[in-house]
Amino acid sequence: MQTHLYEQLADELGAHIAARVFAPGDRLPSIRHLAQQKRLSVSTVLQALRLMEDRGLIEARPQAGYYVRHRARLLSSVMADAEQLKEPEYVGITSLLMRVLKENEAPGMVHLGSAWPPDELLPIKRVQKTVAAVARREPALLARVSCFETNEPAFVRQIMRRALDWGRPDPAEIVVTSSCTEAISLCLRAVAKPGDTIAIESATYFVLLQLIESLGMKALEIPTHPKTGPSIDALELAFNAGLVQACLFVPNANNPLGCVMPEENKKRLAALLSQHDVPLIEDDIYRDLCFAAERPWPIKAYDSTGHVLLCSSFSKAVTPASRVGYVVAGRWAQEVTLLKMVSSGATSQFFQAVLADFLTGSSYELQVRKMRRALAQRICRMSDAVAASFPHECSISEPQGGFVLWVQMPAQVDALMLHRQAVGQGIAFMPGQLFSASGKFSNCLRLNCGNPWSPAVESAIARLGALVHRASATPAPRAA
Template sequence: MKNVNGTFLYMKIANSIERQINDGVLRLGDKLPSIRVLHKEYGVSISTVQEAYYYLESKSLISSRPKSGYFVIHDKNCILRSPKTTNPPQEKVSKDACDLFSNFYQNTRRHGVVNFAWALPAPELLPIAKLKKSLHETIREVADGGTNYDTIEGSVDLRRQIAQRTLLWGGNLSEKDVVITSGCINALSLAFMAITEPGDTIVVESPVYFGVLQLANQLGLNIIELPTCPIDGMDIDALRTTLKYKKVSAILIVTNFNNPIGSIMPDENKKKLVKLLEQYQVPLIEDDIYGDLYFGKNRPSTCKYYDESGLVIWCSSFSKTLAPGYRIGWVAPGRYMDKILKLKRYHSIATNSIFQNAIYNFLVNGRYDHHLRKLRTTYCSNSHKILRGIKKYFPEDTLVSNPKGGFLIWIELNEKVDTQKLHERANKYDIDFCPGRMFTLQNQYNNCLRLSFGMLWDEKVERALQKIGELANEMINEAEEIEVLSN
């Protein structure tokens, strides 16, 4: 509905509230009037007020709390500058990041550590009791107690549920388009093996998830890292130039809430990207594992939505949202379906049928969407808490990504701070995080780090964040003292 000036009524309400938030009339933590109160005050429908609140949620200005109402989550005094688009050097790559990852994986599970490192939801945020119930029901109902192999494609019921959920981003997949895998990394691995050979070159964003670096190294692939914006993702023009002058066998992108930089590629760029890969006939592996963890009103779309030629291999899993240990992921391979099925037959034959059916039961009973709403609310709230903490405790010149979904944040510190050394110091206080050098094969991001906020936020977490900031300030002061002495 529009008013006489042609403006949507919900925007009139939303703009009024946004103005009060920006002016400081409504402050962080303030409760907003109920939907029914505004419905009567403005003389509009309840759905119009809901649209206004949905819009404000999409801008991360307010957040709903179950049975409590809507609250302001934006702090107008907490404005942090974002890092610039990355500019990775095109030099001979190093294997240091792979070694860093191996050491990280071995040491990061120490008991009692405040863990900003693992890109996983904390167990306290997962519906453990309901998952147990779903498992028990599955074991009772599945033929042979789940001891037999499932089909290579995976549970048809689960694949149908996954296909139905693509409607949230405009997808039109069926169960025949989906193959169940052992987590998303298995989906990526099958995709790479289906479209590349050892010695081939792939293109990735920079920084890039260190698991991809490990995987590419094991498969004997060469990597080109391209400039990436913390807001909009990979630089499409840089990709166009690369495809023009180099032979590229595959592109891998985390389009929604990138790990580690947090970017979300705009729909227009996704469309341009798909047209570009169709022009050069280069397949795209789209890692959409964080897509369901949006903070706004609607789930972001995918490159797969624009794919008409089958060149987009869409991958995801339930590891970031529901059950990391179940290792249930999937791939929609497009034109590479036969190759993916053959590779899965060779490498794993089948995926655990008990866990597949347990997740199917969880989805079909409507529990998943309820869980996701709570999880997104928690992550959105945590994102504001960690931004406020960085503003309060970290050096003044700190640059920070401002993710609109997921639970990862990318931080660029003063160049005087070596985050590998910062990591060593933080470990002495039982604090863990990921140094930026882990996310590249080039000599870069040495003053950057990635923090996860996928936990139950408490005073211990807040103190740990404060300690990281204090240690970073100490390192800057030490470097400045050395400079003074040297002069």
């Protein structure tokens, strides 16, 4: 059977990778250079590169070209069927989480744990200038507090402008909050009550589990694909069985897997929410840090009945210190507004004005473009280091955004025991048990890839890999 030119080129480049002419992490020649060198059209070269992507040999990095991928085994699918749906259960991770966070903050640690944006990528000097300009222009904002007006109009206008790519939310739906976390907490209180069951991704961000625990609610873990997010089939089973009163998902660059829910899944989910009259709280904080050329849309874009409450902030790309978030609350806007007033009062209108100024013009777009490019490269560097230092049996995620990496280790490795050993060597990470309501993922860990690569980080990954090798050599306990 005759092969096409693009297949021949893909096979040739694949052979070079196998022979390590191009090693993991190496950049391939540019599309234009390959086209000229091989006397092929640009479209043929692109077809070849896409075929190699499908084969798992290379990966595209935004505005940087194509790179040879690490050799680690990628996370397998965790697709759902009826038997995989467990009973809803109360969450109990807070005491363990507090212990791990305290240990991670000990002096001298290499910080691969908490997923904070790296300082040197944040526009701190520009924010300083904006704070000074707003203080000079509107000094009254430094003294203004209102019991009723929670929103600074200029900030709401910027939220509306930033939503134009996916829709036109009603300004009356917008409630400004003191962080994205507060927005999610208010939404949970607005749509559910103690004892209700919240559907979550599995794995999911531990702070979301904390919120559910603090409100006396139960969690139902939905099996989650490491590239496409929660199984809509499994969620529909839960809806049909009447198990779920609300959902809480991070569909764009989920933390910790980094997956992005496909648009067709978002459409289907929005339709199911309306059909079953179930609200969804959508944590959209990482959407601007997704690596694709086009930003993915939120599920809110497909919501025509007000069942989606979209929560976000600009803390990951501008400044975490501002403590300003917001929610587009759909049909629950009135309830969220009231809860906000009685819980914490108005969010700082001064910092709302500062963010509004920063978001005006092109500064924000330039900032997120710079961050996406840097974070994609840092994730690839960390992936290569993990692949080189950890046992071959380990699997790693392929984040499509954000700045964390999920590693699945052999079954006999206990992430909490590993954490204790790593902390003793000055290495902080987050054990997998913290990302599950039921204590799953005991052989997994999450690494923060946001920090710039350094000898200290490189050494920490090598030493952590050695610990995993040692733990992997211990025979797995026999089933009773």
